Amino acid sequence: MHAQTFLSRVVGIAIAVMMNFCPAPAQSTMDDVHIEPRGRAAQPDSLNSVNKTAMGTIRKSVELVLVPVTVTDRSNRIVTGLEQENFQLYQDKHPQPIKYFWKEDAPVSVGIVLDVSGSMASKIERARDAVLALLKASNPKDEFFLMTFADRPMLVRDFTSNADDIQGQLPFMTPKGSTSLIDAVFLAVNHMKSARYSRKALVIISDGGDNRSRYVERDLRSVIKEGDVLVYSIGLFDAVFRTREEQLGPELLAGISGLTGASSYFLPTPTLLPAVAEHIANELRHQYILGYSPDDSRGDGKWRKIKVKLELPRGFPKLQVQARPGYYGEHNDRHPDETRSQSADARVVKCDLGSNDNCANDSGEVTVSGLSDSIANVP
Numbered sequence: 001m002h003a004q005t006f007l008s009r010v011v012g013i014a015i016a017v018m019m020n021f022c023p024a025p026a027q028s029t030m031d032d033v034h035i036e037p038r039g040r041a042a043q044p045d046s047l048n049s050v051n052k053t054a055m056g057t058i059r060k061s062v063e064l065v066l067v068p069v070t071v072t073d074r075s076n077r078i079v080t081g082l083e084q085e086n087f088q089l090y091q092d093k094h095p096q097p098i099k100y101f102w103k104e105d106a107p108v109s110v111g112i113v114l115d116v117s118g119s120m121a122s123k124i125e126r127a128r129d130a131v132l133a134l135l136k137a138s139n140p141k142d143e144f145f146l147m148t149f150a151d152r153p154m155l156v157r158d159f160t161s162n163a164d165d166i167q168g169q170l171p172f173m174t175p176k177g178s179t180s181l182i183d184a185v186f187l188a189v190n191h192m193k194s195a196r197y198s199r200k201a202l203v204i205i206s207d208g209g210d211n212r213s214r215y216v217e218r219d220l221r222s223v224i225k226e227g228d229v230l231v232y233s234i235g236l237f238d239a240v241f242r243t244r245e246e247q248l249g250p251e252l253l254a255g256i257s258g259l260t261g262a263s264s265y266f267l268p269t270p271t272l273l274p275a276v277a278e279h280i281a282n283e284l285r286h287q288y289i290l291g292y293s294p295d296d297s298r299g300d301g302k303w304r305k306i307k308v309k310l311e312l313p314r315g316f317p318k319l320q321v322q323a324r325p326g327y328y329g330e331h332n333d334r335h336p337d338e339t340r341s342q343s344a345d346a347r348v349v350k351c352d353l354g355s356n357d358n359c360a361n362d363s364g365e366v367t368v369s370g371l372s373d374s375i376a377n378v379p
Contacts (some may be wrong), residue, residue, distance in 0.1 A: 069288040070322040090307040100291030107141040109195035111188045115206035120175040126270035128170045130277035135163040137281035149184035152176035152192040182213035189227045200229045207236035209249035230262040261324040266350045
């Protein structure tokens with residue numbers, strides 16, 4: 001892989017997550033929440049117009065696949081300043097022309113999925129701080145909703161573009177009960193069908209596995225693969241697992257995030273929660289969006305594998321790429337304007353006690369010249 005004029009561009013660190021949501025005063029539980037999906041719109045000319053439609057737009061049997069991509073360096077710092085020519089995109093190992101390329105800080109619809117089960121009693125204060133850090137670091141135009149879960153999921157605050165609406169609910173959360181994690185994520189992904197923006201993300205904060213849900217992991221994986229939602233997860237796990245459910249917790253969260261191309265963070269202490277939440281928010285604000293129109297004439301509705309690679313100058317420091325691993329193709333027996341959505345690639349970040357290195361790097365911004373200083377150390 002080769003690239004030329006590149007070292008004068010800016011590489012930034014970012015941290016992005018939660019976004020603005022439309023207000024809804026009443027609280028709802030899993031038993032009484034019903035979601036109706038919004039309609040799909042036509043292929044966009046800009047990312048701004050994409051925000052009025054949805055990922056994976058199909059028009060006249062032509063599918064537009066939009067792939068959110070995050071690039072980081074070895075210190076987990078978010079890299080900005082790349083251009084379209086620095087990306088290569090493949091579907092089922094076949095190169096695809098990148099027809100659309102965006103890298104602006106566009107609004108996102110974000111759902112906060114917060115564990116308030118009994119085991120969170122000693123961690124809830126830092127969890128509240130994490131939500132506040134997420135809101136503060138997000139794009140001012142983002143929209144948010146807040147869903148908590150213990151014995152059952154509860155939609156505490158529906159979509160709102162006012163972060164204060166979310167913040168005002170945090171003091172009233174009292175940890176108690178069991179952990180219906182799968183039910184909560186299942187409901188949250190479905191609730192994203194009523195999101196305002198095409199870019200959508202969930203941020204899960206939990207300290208254990210599931211021991212209460214009606215749905216099973218297979219059900220959740222299915223709905224996630226059908227949804228255009230990035231699912232970030234932050235797990236607070238003790239060194240010793242007391243139950244089988246707790247032992248399976250890290251694998252469950254990593255699997256959920258992995259299906260969407262988002263990161264999964266494992267923390268040994270709740271003190272790291274706010275920094276990681278802020279990092280996720282900045283990541284959402286500094287993603288690249290690659291758009292392409294594949295030949296889906298087969299019409300078999302099968303899974304299409306996606307791979308994104310970087311083309312960088314020789315000797316340039318190694319960078320990591322996160323992107324969705326695939327999407328479902330169109331099926332001939334569906335209406336041409338219908339769509340099946342994509343899912344993504346994943347990364348697990350294990351944070352060391354007392355250190356943010358390789359977890360949520362908060363050292364500020366670096367320029368490409370800053371990265372290029374390390375080229376001399378590359379053999």
